[in-house]
Amino acid sequence: MLKIQGLRATVSDKEILKGIDLTVNAGEVHAVMGPNGSGKSTLAQVLAGHPAYTVTGGSVEFDGEDLLEMDPEVRAQKGVFLAFQYPVEIPGVSNAYFLRTAYNEIRKARGEEEVDPMDFLDIMEQKLKMVEMNDVMLNRSVNTGFSGGEKKRNEILQMAVLEPKLAILDETDSGLDIDALRVVANGVNALRRPDRSTIVVTHYQRLLNYIVPDFVHVLANGRIVKSGGKELALELEAKGYDWVTGPQGAAA
């Protein structure tokens, strides 16, 4: 599904990704771990097409197509979803309107018919249950005045509605209490299917107790320095990042 080869990227002329190779097949869950500043979030942002990052080398293939050639909205329409580490507030725009617009844009891109507001509410009903959210959330402005936990849940709600082929969760666990963590993980697990893949970007092993990955990769200084199965995350938790990166790795 996703094939990253030799990916290099800079932000404000500083090289952050220094040659990433990663292949994610359909149905797999990959965890990308690493210390602060290792390039985890950059990788997530580059895959989604954030304009602040410049790709300077390598390639990314998504379902056989060149992902890097696509505008961010086209990536989204083709099924790439990024759950943001810092979800953005859009005052005055109701969550329901925002979600319906996004849903319909993606349907339109797939050649499917748009859904009217009434039918959309029916769809929302079950999705809200999945993330244990109240329908009051639909009438509030997008992320405006939401608590940290509500923002993250709202990201998972969007993921549940948009049903992406490839979901990238960028530190979705940061700042979450244990209940919210469980809700988020349940949402992600409910969406696991043989034709969908997930990349979980996280600093801590904790989330991986709930979302069990097939593969774990350790990123340090813009490169993947170690890959393994789910047990690698536990080992990291016990031994710390210095164990794979060396003391200098954390500083990059």
Added chain:
Amino acid sequence: MGASIDTLINREYQAGFVTDIEADAIPRGLSEATVRLISSKKNEPEWLLEWRLKAFRRWQQMAEPHWANVGYSKIDYQDIVYYSAPKSAKPLGSLDEVDPKIRETYDKLGIPLHEQKLLAGVAVDAVFDSVSVGTTYKEELAKHGIIFMSFGEAVREHPELVQKYLGSVVPYSDNFFAALNAAVFSDGSFVYVPKGVRCPMELSTYFRINAADTGQFERTLIVADEGAYVSYLEGCTAPKRSTNQLHAAVVELVALEDASVKYSTVQNWYAGDEEGKGGIYNFVTKRGKCAGARSKISWTQVETGSAITWKYPSVILQGDDSTGEFYSVAVVNNHQQADTGTKMIHMGRNTKSTIVSKGISAGKGNNSYRGLVKVLPKAENARNYTQCDSMLVGNRCGAHTFPYIEVGNNTATIEHEASTSKIGEDQIFYLKQRGMSAEQAVSMIVSGFCKEVFKELPMEFALEAQQLLGITLEGSVG
């Protein structure tokens, strides 16, 4: 990589076409003779000519005001054509007699003037350069005793009403541009809603400047008699031209006891090109008087066009328990400048005013809110709530706020809230990541920002306003 927000393509100003039509225009320049000529072209009664002449003499003694936060090169008042009318325009007659070329112009603007295709529920007075070329639903409205016609017709058919209210809210001596308007105004709309009548449809005037180097100086007078209600809409467009054109209008609203007037504007005059060349100077005086107890005047404006906008739709709250409202969205892009706001003058007891202003600045645009809340000594228990929000798109634009509050009675309650925010790459990227185009993203963020004002507009107008906002901001972001 990825399309940054400043790579959006600039869409054309869609109302920028010119209608090729033979015009009866008077020579450039302004003198007492010009004023007399305009008056005679309109076969006006002596009293109106006298009023114009008084205004003209007053204007000659006045200086152009320069306190607004806008900059422009000197206007040569002798280089303007003060009257231009399509030759085919007849003073009266049915809509089917309207010149096909003019009808086509309004069709292109989405304002059909054919009897069969009229906009449902909206009566339109179409003003083309200096004259009204047709008014729809006139007979229908007459059944309710409602007078809706061009100003010129009203002078002929209802001189007593016009004479009673003309200049009663904005005197000819009010300010430089109001005096100029009073001297040379050519046409506009007149509305009178009799006692206890609720106007059954929206009334609307569509102003179109077509001729080059011509100023448009229209005058609108709306009177709602005791217990009456009327909702009035105003739309404006002009062709794209590389020279600036002056539009100095005056609007007067009068609400008698228990009457209510709702006045909505979607202003889309040509704004000039990306370099700031051309565009309309929109220097307008709009004021309403809540003359009777429990009366209400509500202004809603969406200002997307014009090179320079200078207008402060105001309310004089004279009647006890009267209410004044001002809801405004002003957007500037490229080199546009807007200095707009309102004045709420509390005179009566228990008078209430609400001001909600949303300013959006993009490109190299400069947007200023200027407002006055004045509570006179006799205005017991006056209340005002002001909310003043600015949004910046990019980092070469400006937003300014000049609120003035003068309170002469200590029972008053005055609230003022203000905020400034910036539309960021991150907000746009967030929406793009959810499958929306950059245009949709900007339009969604901006309409969210303007929601409180849009909800005051009649439905069809709200949609048009939202689209216009999107178009105005396209290509602006960066």
